[in-house]
Amino acid sequence: MSMKTSSKNFQERIDVQMQNDVMLHTVAHAQGLMFENRQIAADKLGNWEQWREMGKDIRDHVLENLDYYLQQLSDNVKKNGGHVFFAQTAIEATDYIEKIIKEKKAKKIVKAKSMVTEEIGLNQMILRNGWQVVETDLGEYILQCDDYNAPSHIVVPALHKSRAQIREIFKDKAGYTGTDNPEEMTRFVREHLRHDFLEADIGITGCNFAVAESGSISLVTNEGNARLSTTLPKVHIAVMGMERIVPTFEELDIVISLLCRSAVGQALTGYITALTGPREDDNCDGPEEFHLVIVDNGRSDILGTKFQDILRCIRCAACINTCPAYRHIGGQAYGSIYPGPIGAVLSPLLGGYDDFKELPYACTLCKACHDVCPVKIPLSDLLLKHREKMADQKITPLAERAAVTVFNYVNARPILWNTSVKIGARIATGLIKKGKLPINIGPIKEWTNTRDLPNPDGESFRTWFKNRK
Amino acid sequence: MLENKTTKVSGSIYNRDKFLNNIAEKLGRNRKYKNVIRPTLKYSCHWEVMADFTQDQLKDELIKFTKETLGMQTLCIKKAQLAETLRTLCAHYCAKADVHGNTLFSADKRLLAMLNPQDLVNAKHSVHIWDASAGYKANIKFAEQANVGVVFAEYALAESGTVVLYNSALQGRAISLLPEASIFIVLKSSLLPRMTQATRILNEKIKTGERIPSCINFISGPSSTADIELIKVVGAHGPIYATYVIIDDM
Amino acid sequence: MQKVNLFVTCLCDTVKADVAKKTVQLLEQLNCEIIFPEKQGCCGQPAINSGYIESSKPAMKTLIKAFEINNYPIVTPAGSCAASIKNYPKYFASEPKWAARAQQIANRLFELTQFIVNELGIDNVGARLAGRAVYHPSCSLIRKLGVREEPLCLLANVQGLEMLAIENQETCCGFGGTFSIKMGEISSAMVKEKVQHISKVEPDFLICADVSCLMNIGGRISRENKPVKVMHIVDVLLSR
Numbered sequence: 001m002s003m004k005t006s007s008k009n010f011q012e013r014i015d016v017q018m019q020n021d022v023m024l025h026t027v028a029h030a031q032g033l034m035f036e037n038r039q040i041a042a043d044k045l046g047n048w049e050q051w052r053e054m055g056k057d058i059r060d061h062v063l064e065n066l067d068y069y070l071q072q073l074s075d076n077v078k079k080n081g082g083h084v085f086f087a088q089t090a091i092e093a094t095d096y097i098e099k100i101i102k103e104k105k106a107k108k109i110v111k112a113k114s115m116v117t118e119e120i121g122l123n124q125m126i127l128r129n130g131w132q133v134v135e136t137d138l139g140e141y142i143l144q145c146d147d148y149n150a151p152s153h154i155v156v157p158a159l160h161k162s163r164a165q166i167r168e169i170f171k172d173k174a175g176y177t178g179t180d181n182p183e184e185m186t187r188f189v190r191e192h193l194r195h196d197f198l199e200a201d202i203g204i205t206g207c208n209f210a211v212a213e214s215g216s217i218s219l220v221t222n223e224g225n226a227r228l229s230t231t232l233p234k235v236h237i238a239v240m241g242m243e244r245i246v247p248t249f250e251e252l253d254i255v256i257s258l259l260c261r262s263a264v265g266q267a268l269t270g271y272i273t274a275l276t277g278p279r280e281d282d283n284c285d286g287p288e289e290f291h292l293v294i295v296d297n298g299r300s301d302i303l304g305t306k307f308q309d310i311l312r313c314i315r316c317a318a319c320i321n322t323c324p325a326y327r328h329i330g331g332q333a334y335g336s337i338y339p340g341p342i343g344a345v346l347s348p349l350l351g352g353y354d355d356f357k358e359l360p361y362a363c364t365l366c367k368a369c370h371d372v373c374p375v376k377i378p379l380s381d382l383l384l385k386h387r388e389k390m391a392d393q394k395i396t397p398l399a400e401r402a403a404v405t406v407f408n409y410v411n412a413r414p415i416l417w418n419t420s421v422k423i424g425a426r427i428a429t430g431l432i433k434k435g436k437l438p439i440n441i442g443p444i445k446e447w448t449n450t451r452d453l454p455n456p457d458g459e460s461f462r463t464w465f466k467n468r469k
Numbered sequence: 470m471l472e473n474k475t476t477k478v479s480g481s482i483y484n485r486d487k488f489l490n491n492i493a494e495k496l497g498r499n500r501k502y503k504n505v506i507r508p509t510l511k512y513s514c515h516w517e518v519m520a521d522f523t524q525d526q527l528k529d530e531l532i533k534f535t536k537e538t539l540g541m542q543t544l545c546i547k548k549a550q551l552a553e554t555l556r557t558l559c560a561h562y563c564a565k566a567d568v569h570g571n572t573l574f575s576a577d578k579r580l581l582a583m584l585n586p587q588d589l590v591n592a593k594h595s596v597h598i599w600d601a602s603a604g605y606k607a608n609i610k611f612a613e614q615a616n617v618g619v620v621f622a623e624y625a626l627a628e629s630g631t632v633v634l635y636n637s638a639l640q641g642r643a644i645s646l647l648p649e650a651s652i653f654i655v656l657k658s659s660l661l662p663r664m665t666q667a668t669r670i671l672n673e674k675i676k677t678g679e680r681i682p683s684c685i686n687f688i689s690g691p692s693s694t695a696d697i698e699l700i701k702v703v704g705a706h707g708p709i710y711a712t713y714v715i716i717d718d719m
Numbered sequence: 720m721q722k723v724n725l726f727v728t729c730l731c732d733t734v735k736a737d738v739a740k741k742t743v744q745l746l747e748q749l750n751c752e753i754i755f756p757e758k759q760g761c762c763g764q765p766a767i768n769s770g771y772i773e774s775s776k777p778a779m780k781t782l783i784k785a786f787e788i789n790n791y792p793i794v795t796p797a798g799s800c801a802a803s804i805k806n807y808p809k810y811f812a813s814e815p816k817w818a819a820r821a822q823q824i825a826n827r828l829f830e831l832t833q834f835i836v837n838e839l840g841i842d843n844v845g846a847r848l849a850g851r852a853v854y855h856p857s858c859s860l861i862r863k864l865g866v867r868e869e870p871l872c873l874l875a876n877v878q879g880l881e882m883l884a885i886e887n888q889e890t891c892c893g894f895g896g897t898f899s900i901k902m903g904e905i906s907s908a909m910v911k912e913k914v915q916h917i918s919k920v921e922p923d924f925l926i927c928a929d930v931s932c933l934m935n936i937g938g939r940i941s942r943e944n945k946p947v948k949v950m951h952i953v954d955v956l957l958s959r
Binding site: 014015018032324325328329361362363364365366367368370371384386387388389390391392396400401404405407408410411412413414417418421424425428432435443444445446447449450451452453454456457458459460461462464465 | 727729731732733734735736737739740743755757758759760761763765766768769770771772773774775777778780781785858862863887889890891893894895896898899900901902903904905906907908909910911912933934935937938939941942
């Protein structure tokens with residue numbers, strides 16, 4: 001999977017998703033729960049606005065000095081005996097990892113959940129070579145078993161599946177014979193994957209945040225799969241988006257505190273693991289070899305632009321968990337591994353307007369996402385900037401551009417506007433009867449399919465006001 | 470002797486300059502090689518959490534949090550009670566093993582100074598102590614077979630019910646990972662309010678040029694997942710059960 | 720007597736003139752004298768929110784000029800239009816003089832309930848309305864203008880009115896201007912859920928301070944033939 005998850009166009013995806021009642025029910029329920037948990041965790045911590053501001057400041061400082069901190073990070077990883085590969089593109093990253101796998105003659109690879117490895121299409125490369133890769137995060141494992149069904153959420157990738165569906169997947173693909181009880185299924189996967197961890201030659205993880213000053217990477221998980229992936233195999237490869245870095249452990253404290261609460265409503269997740277280089281010589285478990293692959297893949301093109309704020313993102317999904325549009329279409333409708341508000345901003349930036357031009361419009365600009373973002377990314381402002389950019393580049397439909405031109409022409413001329421309003425009020429009053437137009441066509445069809453139109457109040461206000469004097 | 474002879478080569482860096490030059494260019498300036506000052510954080514709310522708590526108050530918070538939020542137990546005992554406490558806990562966690570239970574101990578000196586693990590051996594219970602010199606295979610095999618892993622934690626964080634583990638030759642990563650149950654021993658004098666204090670300690674080590682342990686874990690309870698319909702299931706890939714034992718050393 | 724400019728908004732000017740008329744009545748009752756600057760047009764949201772910011776600038780300038788005829792406060796019965804105008808200064812980043820003029824207008828501009836409570840200092844307008852009501856806090860009021868307490872405070876002082884809480888109270892109703900056309904299906908799904916949540920508590924009234932949300936939610940309530948009367952907050956505040 002690369003960033004794009006579907007060959008269907010946006011309308012087709014919406015149509016499919018909006019008829020998926022199981023998914024819609026599961027997502028609505030989960031969203032409510034996650035929203036609530038986040039709020040409780042933030043309230044419990046207290047001073048949440050101060051925390052957010054610190055989060056924002058830390059991320060902004062890092063972005064402004066990104067070259068410096070990446071240099072410091074890579075120097076320190078090297079000093080600790082690790083290898084750092086800077087990959088400008090997805091291909092450069094996967095080529096490097098392919099080379100390591102070949103050198104190590106590895107046959108089996110275990111992976112802990114990582115969005116950036118999805119983004120660069122790492123699994124495709126591994127499968128193309130005939131090697132075995134096992135996704136070990138439960139959610140990712142479910143999707144892998146389901147023939148690499150696309151993730152619908154960046155924290156809970158199989159959010160769109162019901163337990164009954166998951167049972168069927170495990171039954172068909174993994175020989176599971178139990179019930180659809182989540183605990184029973186989780187235990188099954190635990191037993192099932194344990195030998196994969198023990199046999200794996202290489203463990204691949206993402207990186208929630210790297211710490212420049214010590215050359216460490218941190219992993220935030222609950223299941224323990226990232227720990228297993230970095231304890232048993234001889235080689236550990238961590239892949240990180242180039243902006244996922246903090247200066248020192250002091251800042252790590254702040255961003256991790258924000259991340260855990262915003263993502264899952266926990267004070268800290270079950271495991272926060274800080275890994276610094278390969279294992280020490282006198283240790284006997286942990287990787288002998290550590291590689292850090294730092295991925296650009298379009299991120300640097302966002303630096304220095306009006307979209308730079310999006311690179312503050314710490315991938316907590318709070319925006320997704322609060323977005324009313326996401327709630328009604330689910331993650332797969334976005335056609336990108338990054339759904340919801342963050343995805344609607346990021347996907348067109350990393351993947352271009354050809355595939356993702358509709359996403360910035362799948363938003364009412366309600367700003368609910370602003371209020372919850374732990375690093376204060378003005379998501380709906382950025383969506384509006386996408387719309388502006390597409391309008392400027394004339395990617396928008398011709399009819400729309402024509403309509404806007406007429407509207408803006410009239411609206412800029414008071415005399416013309418005055419007349420239009422008066423006539424408009426009369427036409428509306430003449431046409432709309434009991435909330436219905438005589439014909440139901442064109443762009444307002446979907447509106448009138450589900451809603452009545454307002455019953456007009458007769459003459460325009462300005463006519464009334466003038467006559468009143 | 471290590472069976473997997475470490476083939477540790479020195480580290481390396483590839484493609485850095487081109488990559489970083491591009492970033493500097495996109496930011497509209499020259500490369501920054503030095504003199505970047507890390508701004509002081511605007512607020513100190515992270516230091517204010519439980520700031521004036523005594524060790525006993527921190528202990529009470531930790532016990533409450535682990536019980537109510539993590540659904541696990543934290544005991545507070547005198548050093549002299551450790552052997553007896555562990556005997557009971559190990560018996561409890563090994564009860565599932567039909568014939569014979571196994572416990573894997575960390576060889577951390579601070580832990581071994583408090584008890585002799587061999588005292589816990591009986592007809593139904595074996596004990597192994599982590600021994601890096603026996604190599605990867607032998608230790609991992611013990612860890613795989615063990616029902617319980619006992620480790621020594623550097624710190625515990627009251628706010629989040631977290632124990633902080635440093636790996637070392639004496640205390641491998643697998644001890645608190647592969648066995649179904651984990652027992653974490655921590656001193657009452659090592660209780661901290663939150664991650665802020667624990668990361669400050671790391672920061673200070675790093676500043677002096679000390680290399681921090683290759684694997685530091687902040688562990689909050691047993692492993693868990695909520696990937697199926699967001700229903701929390703305790704016990705995913707890591708341990709299914711966990712107990713914290715606070716030693717009242719004050 | 721406080722002199723006040725009315726920014727009527729295009730929806731109130733054309734189809735929902737009653738809301739604007741009642742706004743005038745209410746403000747007059749509260750001892751204001753209403754001025755209607757005739758050269759005002761639309762705040763430009765349909766074009767601006769679709770990204771046509773550059774081509775909307777002449778209309779923005781027209782609107783700014785229209786309100787520069789005096790220095791009195793500007794009041795509008797629509798949160799989203801107020802929020803839209805308050806964004807003008809940042810669109811004029813490259814024209815500092817216009818940015819300053821836009822800022823002047825933004826500073827004088829108030830949403831109706833905000834004006835009554837914070838500027839006039841009135842939190843009880845002496846209204847009476849018997850029944851149970853749901854108030855929909857529009858995104859524009861709570862998240863763009865930061866007007867959360869003002870309408871609630873006015874409604875709390877309406878005699879006989881009982882306010883009901885609903886599930887996901889602060890969630891968007893799905894209007895979103897051109898969103899309701901461009902993303903019609905999503906908009907429909909959102910408004911359906913909103914009406915579901917409203918209907919669950921069986922209110923007599925649905926109240927909102929934004930005409931556009933009322934049009935959207937009201938349109939769905941009417942389609943479902945629910946016995947819920949849809950009222951702009953000004954309707955409620957004038958009830959006796």
